[in-house]
Amino acid sequence: MFPSAAVQAIPKDALEEKEQKAFYRPKPLDLKQQHMVAPAPPSPSRPRSPWGRLDPYESDEDDKEYVGFATLPNQVHRKSVKKGFDFTLMVAGESGLGKSTLVNSLFLTDLYKDRKLLNAEERIVQTVEITKHVVDIEEKGVKLRLTIVDTPGFGDAVNNTECWKPVADYIDQQFEQYFRDESGLNRKNIQDNRVHCCLYFISPFGHGLRPLDIEFMKALHQRVNIVPVLAKADTLMPSEVERMKNKIRDEIDHFGIRIYQFPDCDSDEDEDFKLQDEALKESIPFAVIGSNTIVEMKGKRIRGRLYPWGIVEVENPTHCDFVKLRTMLVRTHMQDLKDVTRETHYENYRAQCIQSMTRMVVKERNRK
C-alpha cells in the first residue's frame, strides 16, 4: 500500500486572500465548522441541530408546521463524510499513451514514482500484468481511498490475441471476491475492490478504433463502465480531433460497444446547465493531454507541455478536454459510476453465478 498523501497544496497566502475576498460568499462545505457559524436556535422549542448552515429549517420562521425529515439528506451526507469514500479506477490501453501521466494529472499525485520502465527485450517476455496502487487523499475534509488498477504491457506484444482476457478475469475476480464476502457470515468489514470505471486510451495515430480496441471494449463493456479517451491529443489539430472523435463515435455505435452512459440531466436543472451537460456528453471520447511538468506562464504555475511553438496547457479547455473529463469523472459522476457498478455490472455477474450454480446442482442431482 502507498503512503497517504494530502492534496491540499494551495499556498497559505492565497487562502488568506480568498478569505478576505469571500466574506459575502457562501463558505465551502467544511463540516467541521458547520455549526460554529450556526446561529442560536431561533426558538426555545427547537433544539440546536448539527446541520448548521445546511439545516433546511435554520431560519426564524416558526417551524410548528414541519416534521423535520428534510434533514435526512444531511444525515446521509454527514455519515458519508465520516465513513470516507473509495474509488477504483482502471486504466487500459497500449503502452506509451500517457496513462500514468494522465492519472497523476487527474489526481494531482505521483502514483508511479517507483515505476521501472521495461526495455524492449523485457517487454517481449512480459505478459499483461495487473498492478494496483492505493493512495489515500483528502480534500476539504473529505477522504478518498483511490485505487488505480494498471494494465502495463497491454497490446505490446506482436500477437495480442485475447490480451483482454487477464483484464476481464481481474474484474471478475473482484466481483467473485465480493460475492463470497457478501454471502458470508461477517459482513462488517468487507473490502470492496470492484472496478468502478475503466479509462480506455485510444491512440491518436490509429484512423479511428483499431481491431484490438474493439475486441477489448466488447469483451469488457458488460463488466465495467468504459470511458474512452483519445490519448495524447496534442498531436492532433482541432479539425483532426473532431474528425477522429466522429470516427470513433461511429465505430463504437457500429460495433455495438456500450460505453458508460452518463445519466440524463435532472429535469429540474436550469437551461444553462443542461446545455453544458449536453456539450460534455458530446465531447466523448474526451481528447486528453496529461503532464507531470509544471510550467510557469504569466506568473502562474500550470501543468503543461513546453514546445518550441508554444505551451500546451492541460487545463485549458480550448487545448483539450482534460477538465471536462475530470469534471465528469470526479466532480459530478463518481458516485454514479459506483452505483452503476454495484447495481448493474455486479448484479449481472451475481445473477450469472447463481444461474450456473443452479445448473450444476441440477446436473449433480440428475446424475444420482
Next chain:
Amino acid sequence: MFPSAAVQAIPKDALEEKEQKAFYRPKPLDLKQQHMVAPAPPSPSRPRSPWGRLDPYESDEDDKEYVGFATLPNQVHRKSVKKGFDFTLMVAGESGLGKSTLVNSLFLTDLYKDRKLLNAEERIVQTVEITKHVVDIEEKGVKLRLTIVDTPGFGDAVNNTECWKPVADYIDQQFEQYFRDESGLNRKNIQDNRVHCCLYFISPFGHGLRPLDIEFMKALHQRVNIVPVLAKADTLMPSEVERMKNKIRDEIDHFGIRIYQFPDCDSDEDEDFKLQDEALKESIPFAVIGSNTIVEMKGKRIRGRLYPWGIVEVENPTHCDFVKLRTMLVRTHMQDLKDVTRETHYENYRAQCIQSMTRMVVKERNRK
C-alpha cells in the same frame, strides 16, 4: 395503501414574510433552486457544477490545485433526495396510552382517521393484531414514505402471557422476507419492510416498569431499536416525572434491557451542541404528551390540551419532551436508526439463520 398527503401547510403569506426577513440568511436546502442561485463559473477552465451553493469549490479561488472529489458527499446527498426515503416506525404499549395521537402529532398527519375503537366485549376476543399504515409525505422537496406499524390490543387481555410473541414474529418475518429478497436473483426493487424503531409506551400510572414492559422489551431488544417513552405525561407533576424517569432508567439497567443507544456526539462538534446532546440523552425515557386538538393561544394556533387549569402545549419544552423526542427521532437520528437496523439487528438475524441452516445441512448429511 394510504392516499399520499403533502405536509407543507405553512401559509403563503408567512412564507413571503420569511423571504423578506431572510435575505441575509442562508436559504433552505432546496435542491431544485440550487444552481438557480449559483454564480457563473469563476473561471472558464471550470465548468458549472450542479452543486450550486453546496459546491465546496464554489468560490473565486483558483482551483488548479484541487482534484474535486470533495463533491462526493453532495453527489450522495443529491442521489438520496432523488430516490426518496423510507422509514418504518412501530408503536407498542397498552391501549389508551395515546400511541396514535402521538404519531399524528409527530408527523403532522392523520393516520388513523378510519380507526374504529373496539368496545370491551370485542376486546376480550381480540388478539394482538398487527396493522400497517403507509403514508407518503413531503417536506422541502424531500420525500418520505412513512410506515407506521401498530400493535392494537397489546396488553388488553386478562392474561398477557407471551403477548410480545406476535410482535417479535412480525419483526422476524420482515427480516426473513428481506433475507429471501436479497438472496434472490432480481434485487432491483426490493421492498424493505424492516422495522427501524419501536416506540415503547410506558404507562404513567405504573410505579416504574410493569412486568409486562420488562418482558416485552427483553424479548424485543435484540431485534429492534427500542425507544421508551413515558406516555401521557400531563398526568404527572415535574417532580413525579423526574422520579418516574429515574425509576425506569434504573430498572432498564437492572434487568439488562438494551434500548437504542444514541451514538456519541462527534468530537468535532462545538461545546454547546455537545451539552445539548447530553441533555437529550439524559431525558430518556422521553415524557410525552400528544394532541390532535389545535388550541388558539395568544393568536397562535398550537397543538395542546385545554384543561380548566391551563393549556398543555405539546411543543413547549417546559411542559414535556415531545420536541426532544421528535428532534432525535426525525431530525438527527432517523438515518442512524436505519443504519443500526441494517448493520446490527438484521445482520444478527441473518447470521442466526445461516447458522441454523448450516446445522440442518450437517444433520441431514450425517443421517445419510
